[in-house]
Amino acid sequence: MTGRRRRTARFHELPRVWLRHQAQNALAALGRLLRTPLPTFMTVAVLGVALALPGGLYVITANVEALALGWERNAALSVFMTPEAGEADARLLAQRLRRRAEVAAVHIITPQEALAEFRAYSGFDDVLAGLPENPLPFVLSIAPSPVAEDAAALERFSAELEALPQTDLVRHDAHWVRRFEAIVHLVQRLAVVLAAVLALALLLIVGNTIRLEIENRREEIRIMELVGATHAFIRRPFLYAGFWYGLLGGVLACILVIAGLLLLQAPVSRIAALYQTRFPLIGLSLPVLVAMLSGGALLGYLGSWLAVTRHLRAIRPI
Numbered sequence: 001m002t003g004r005r006r007r008t009a010r011f012h013e014l015p016r017v018w019l020r021h022q023a024q025n026a027l028a029a030l031g032r033l034l035r036t037p038l039p040t041f042m043t044v045a046v047l048g049v050a051l052a053l054p055g056g057l058y059v060i061t062a063n064v065e066a067l068a069l070g071w072e073r074n075a076a077l078s079v080f081m082t083p084e085a086g087e088a089d090a091r092l093l094a095q096r097l098r099r100r101a102e103v104a105a106v107h108i109i110t111p112q113e114a115l116a117e118f119r120a121y122s123g124f125d126d127v128l129a130g131l132p133e134n135p136l137p138f139v140l141s142i143a144p145s146p147v148a149e150d151a152a153a154l155e156r157f158s159a160e161l162e163a164l165p166q167t168d169l170v171r172h173d174a175h176w177v178r179r180f181e182a183i184v185h186l187v188q189r190l191a192v193v194l195a196a197v198l199a200l201a202l203l204l205i206v207g208n209t210i211r212l213e214i215e216n217r218r219e220e221i222r223i224m225e226l227v228g229a230t231h232a233f234i235r236r237p238f239l240y241a242g243f244w245y246g247l248l249g250g251v252l253a254c255i256l257v258i259a260g261l262l263l264l265q266a267p268v269s270r271i272a273a274l275y276q277t278r279f280p281l282i283g284l285s286l287p288v289l290v291a292m293l294s295g296g297a298l299l300g301y302l303g304s305w306l307a308v309t310r311h312l313r314a315i316r317p318i
């Protein structure tokens with residue numbers, strides 16, 4: 001009975017012993033890397049730059065996408081009325097449109113106001129002064145309501161406005177935003193492709209680094225095999241070395257991306273101030289931060305596992 005209790009107690013202690021053994025191996029692998037700081041830093045620096053490229057591109061596209069979304073929300077519909085339409089027609093149409101659920105506000109721009117604005121920004125005062133009459137029509141600037149923020153609903157509303165007899169042209173300010181968003185989506189797809197290519201490069205870099213360590217410890221590995229060490233026991237320190245390479249590379253990549261955002265914030269704020277607005281840059285969110293760190297650690301571990309599995313087969317006891 002006492003022997004059975006002892007065996008049960010030992011069985012319950014196995015997970016604790018296993019975790020302690022793993023922690024010892026992980027700390028030993030980290031200590032081995034820290035004893036060679038320059039080679040370790042060079043490898044980590046290469047991994048960090050490789051991880052920072054897709055991470056930084058993702059953050060840039062996220063900021064550009066947020067900027068485009070803000071432009072789209074502030075976009076307006078401009079309804080250019082026919083030259084024959086007068087002020088009474090413009091006010092009547094504006095009154096009708098204000099009752100629509102798709103419309104938040106309607107502002108009438110008179111031909112005189114449009115001409116004054118064009119004269120202020122174009123610099124063609126002499127040419128405009130020689131015109132016999134004002135050629136500009138009445139314009140209704142329509143701010144869409146949240147009901148019409150959907151692209152399909154906004155397109156339907158624009159088509160209805162174009163069908164009105166008083167309407168000559170309808171221009172939607174968000175058309176170019178749509179094209180801009182398409183470019184942003186293309187850049188996001190390129191970021192995914194770049195991340196895949198750099199992930200392969202990371203596997204090769206870590207694999208080559210671990211291969212060199214295996215070659216340097218070839219005699220030690222042969223002696224360990226002679227005394228009965230299993231491949232899992234021999235493989236474990238190298239796997240943790242790859243893990244630490246990848247994790248430290250992820251930490252450096254996060255630092256590089258955050259430093260880049262801090263350097264860009266001041267110029268972006270100055271540009272935004274010229275347009276009487278503010279645009280704080282979107283930084284690394286917690287999911288992205290975790291993805292960069294865990295992705296780097298996982299790639300380092302996989303690269304090490306591939307290298308160790310391959311090269312241990314070539315090493316046989318003396």
